[in-house]
Amino acid sequence: QFPFGRRLPCDIYWHGVSFHDNNIFSGQVNKFPGMMETVRKITLSRAMRTMQDLFPVEYNFYPRSWILPEELPLFVAEVQMMRDSNPSWKPTFIVKPDGGCQGDGIYLIKNPSDIRLTGSIQIRPAVVQEYICKPLLVDKLKFDIRLYVLLKSLEPLEIYIAKDGLSRFCTEPYQEPTLKNLHQVFMHLTNYSLNIHSGNFIHSDSANTGSKRTFSSILCRLSSRGADVKKLWSDIISLVIKTIIALTPELKVYYQSDIPAGRPGPTCFQILGFDILLMKNLKPILLEVNANPSMRIEHEQELSPGVFENVPSPVDEEVKVAVIRDTLRLVDPQKKKRKDTQCLPSQPPSAILCCRCPSWEQTPGASEARLEPDASPSPEAALPSLCLKQVFPKYAKQFSYLRLVDRVAALFIRFLGVKGTTKLGPTGFRTFIRNCKLSNSNFSMAAVDILYIDITRRWNSMGIDHKESGMCLQAFVEAFFCLAQKKYKSLPLHEQVASLIELCECRLAALHRAVPASGTA
Ligand code: ADP
Numbered sequence: 001q002f003p004f005g006r007r008l009p010c011d012i013y014w015h016g017v018s019f020h021d022n023n024i025f026s027g028q029v030n031k032f033p034g035m036m037e038t039v040r041k042i043t044l045s046r047a048m049r050t051m052q053d054l055f056p057v058e059y060n061f062y063p064r065s066w067i068l069p070e071e072l073p074l075f076v077a078e079v080q081m082m083r084d085s086n087p088s089w090k091p092t093f094i095v096k097p098d099g100g101c102q103g104d105g106i107y108l109i110k111n112p113s114d115i116r117l118t119g120s121i122q123i124r125p126a127v128v129q130e131y132i133c134k135p136l137l138v139d140k141l142k143f144d145i146r147l148y149v150l151l152k153s154l155e156p157l158e159i160y161i162a163k164d165g166l167s168r169f170c171t172e173p174y175q176e177p178t179l180k181n182l183h184q185v186f187m188h189l190t191n192y193s194l195n196i197h198s199g200n201f202i203h204s205d206s207a208n209t210g211s212k213r214t215f216s217s218i219l220c221r222l223s224s225r226g227a228d229v230k231k232l233w234s235d236i237i238s239l240v241i242k243t244i245i246a247l248t249p250e251l252k253v254y255y256q257s258d259i260p261a262g263r264p265g266p267t268c269f270q271i272l273g274f275d276i277l278l279m280k281n282l283k284p285i286l287l288e289v290n291a292n293p294s295m296r297i298e299h300e301q302e303l304s305p306g307v308f309e310n311v312p313s314p315v316d317e318e319v320k321v322a323v324i325r326d327t328l329r330l331v332d333p334q335k336k337k338r339k340d341t342q343c344l345p346s347q348p349p350s351a352i353l354c355c356r357c358p359s360w361e362q363t364p365g366a367s368e369a370r371l372e373p374d375a376s377p378s379p380e381a382a383l384p385s386l387c388l389k390q391v392f393p394k395y396a397k398q399f400s401y402l403r404l405v406d407r408v409a410a411l412f413i414r415f416l417g418v419k420g421t422t423k424l425g426p427t428g429f430r431t432f433i434r435n436c437k438l439s440n441s442n443f444s445m446a447a448v449d450i451l452y453i454d455i456t457r458r459w460n461s462m463g464i465d466h467k468e469s470g471m472c473l474q475a476f477v478e479a480f481f482c483l484a485q486k487k488y489k490s491l492p493l494h495e496q497v498a499s500l501i502e503l504c505e506c507r508l509a510a511l512h513r514a515v516p517a518s519g520t521a
Contacts, residue, residue, distance in 0.1 A: 011333045013266070017292060025264040028331050031291075032154065032268045034254025038247050039272070039289040041127045042067050042098045046474060047246040048286075050405060053481075054494040058402060059246075061239045062286050063130040068095070068115065070462055075128055076112045092131040092177040097124045101290075103191035108182040132285055133176050136278040138218060140173040144190040144287060145215050147274045148323040149240055150388055152330060153267065154251055159244055159392035160330065161237060162323050165215040166315065171198035190277075196300065203301060205314045212299075212315050227282060236284050237391050238399075240274060243286055244392070245402050249409035253473050256413050257422045269331050271295075271323060295320050322387040329380065330388060404494065405477060407501045411436075412476045414508075423470030426452055429479075435511055436504040438483060455479050 011027050019031040037043060045065040052059040066075035083089055095115060097105040105124070108131060109115060115128065135142045147165040152158040172187040181187060186198045195201050195211060204210025208217030223229045259265040273293025277285045297317040298310040329335070392399070415428040424432075429452045433439050439448055452471065459475035471479070481493065484500040491499065 012328070012331060019258065019268065024266045027266050028333070029266045029268050030270060030327075032151065032251055032255065032270050033258035034251060035270055035272075035291045038250045038254070039291050040099055041096055041288065042125055043250070044247075044289060045127050045129075047250060048243075050474070050477060051242070051246045051402070054404060054497065055402060058242060061235075061242070061284060063132060065127050065129040068126045068128055070125075072112075072115070079112050092133055092182070093128050094131045095126055095128045097126045099124070102193035103185065103189045106185075106189060108177055108188060110177075110179060110182070131177060132277055132279060134280040135174065136280050136282065137174050138167075138169075138221065141169045141171070142174040142188065142190060143167045143169040143218070145218075145274075145276045145278070145284075146293065147215070147236070147240070147276060148293065148319070149244070149272045149274055150269065150323075150327050150330065151244060151272060152269045154248060154255060157244070157248065157392055157396075158390070159241060160388035160390050161240055162319070162326075163216075163387050163389055164319050164322070166319055167213045167215050167218050168192050169195070169211045169213070171195045171200035171211060203299060203311075203313075207315055207318065210315075212313070214315055214319060222282075232278075232282050232284070235282075236276065237395065239276065239284050239286055241392055241395065241399050242402060243274070243289060245399060245406070247289070248403075249405045249477075250473055252406070252409050253413060253416075253422050256416070257420055260420065269327070271327055295324065297321065322384070325383070326386050326388045329383070329386065404497050404501060407505070408477055408480050408497070409473055411480075411501070411504055411508075412473055421468060421470070423468045423472050424476055425470045429471060429476075436507045438487075438504075443486070451479055451482065455482075 009024075009026055013021070013024060013027060013029045015021070015029060015031050017031075018036055019029055019033040021029070038047070045062075045067060048059060048062040049065070052062065066072070066078075068075075079091070082091075091110075093109050093112075095107050095109060100106065105126075107116070109128075112128075137143075145165050145167055148162040150160040150162075152160060168190045170187055170190050172184060174187055175181055177188065185194050186200070189195075192212060200211075202210040204212075207214040208220070219229045219232070222232070255268070259268075270291070271293065273290035275287040275290065277287055279285060297313055297320055299313040299316070300308040301311045303309050411432065412424060415432040416422075416424055417428050426449065430445065430448060433445070433448045439445055455475045455478055456471045459472055459478075460469070480500065481497060484496040485493070487503075488496040488499050
């Protein structure tokens with residue numbers, strides 16, 4: 001630990017909160033630049049919305065969401081429209097302040113007019129989201145799942161999922177929301193930090209009882225009831241990969257700004273906490289992504305009213321120690337050096353259920369022991385099998401068609417110009433249009449400037465990031481979609497966007513071939 005700063009370069013830097021450190025020129029850091037900003041409730045909802053616009057079916061695991069205050073009129077209008085078309089629809093919504101955590105400031109409403117507009121929202125933006133009214137219950141209680149995901153690399157994309165996670169239980173039996181029970185947080189919110197204060201919270205040393213259990217214990221229970229847990233796992237893996245695909249464009253913009261290509265700098269990895277709710281029909285729903293999931297392996301116990309003591313929590317320990325241990329194993333710099341000769345065995349998705357799979361337990365350690373130059377046994381030989389399972393690039397083929405915004409972000413980054421920025425200036429946007437030959441008699445350069453000004457002004461007025469002026473990635477994506485719709489009128493949106501990307505990539509490649517030395521931007 002270096003509470004007062006660090007002097008020597010390290011192999012691995014383990015930061016408490018965020019990437020930020022200007023003095024790292026090598027090694028690996030356990031945080032990505034911009035991750036905290038990218039997974040905030042509003043930014044995540046925007047990224048998911050973009051993906052839902054492109055691929056509505058593939059991204060239906062994220063509840064319909066609106067951003068407050070700017071989308072309040074849209075929220076009111078859409079709810080009214082849905083009510084008109086289906087008068088029996090009796091929805092509930094959940095309002096969550098942006099940047100909040102641990103259930104802070106969250107409340108449920110039945111009508112858009114119940115949004116508390118005075119005070120908090122004007123100061124603190126929020127997301128209002130469709131409330132999932134029919135969650136899967138265990139012992140009559142609502143619960144959610146915290147799954148640990150390792151984003152090992154952004155380029156190329158490498159994702160691992162921990163084979164076990166935590167299930168966090170409510171402490172009051174669940175009832176579907178009514179005006180009478182809307183305020184009962186112990187019934188509707190699964191946050192540990194809230195439920196610990198309920199008199200009904202049960203600390204247990206066993207993985208399959210109490211208010212916090214392992215996810216594997218829930219799966220065993222579901223499996224014994226005849227549920228298709230293989231399908232559930234495969235749905236969860238899809239959810240995780242698709243969510244990360246939605247986040248990577250923004251992350252890449254931050255990355256090139258903090259760690260410019262071609263200069264000495266570290267690489268990054270990060271453990272993320274995915275909060276997932278299961279619906280009654282076992283469909284997983286993404287609630288949120290945490291950039292700094294709690295890695296505590298103790299819990300607070302109230303000895304007498306108001307007097308708390310930290311005691312070990314075997315359930316947390318079982319899951320979290322394995323996640324950190326195996327993250328370190330995967331990013332081990334020595335392992336990188338041996339990469340060419342080493343080959344970890346891969347498993348089909350169903351193997352994720354089997355935490356004590358002998359082939360996982362023996363092969364990596366055993367092969368490494370043989371590879372040690374001094375023939376001394378690798379420290380890995382004594383460790384349990386990896387709890388982290390690679391899911392990307394393993395399943396890349398199935399998901400690559402979803403990576404359209406990534407390619408739009410690559411165009412954006414190419415025209416950013418001066419390294420270290422995250423926003424595109426008007427000249428950069430004009431150069432993009434000119435180099436991709438997108439301007440013509442129907443779309444003059446004056447119209448290009450108007451498009452730039454209109455979209456940029458609107459995004460900047462939403463007050464997300466005032467540090468730099470110019471067009472942010474989301475604004476560029478909106479402009480790009482606009483151009484794609486103009487050019488390829490009759491196609492579905494994702495085909496319009498894919499066609500425009502191909503056209504731009506093709507024209508830039510041709511330009512690059514013609515003037516290789518001067519570049520394109
Ligand atoms: P926080 O960061 O404050 O924990 P979350 O988005 O995780 O905010 O929401 C807190 C809790 O509220 C979740 O753990 C879950 O129990 C419940 N919740 C959140 N969103 C929904 C939703 N759309 N439908 C049903 N329950 C939800």
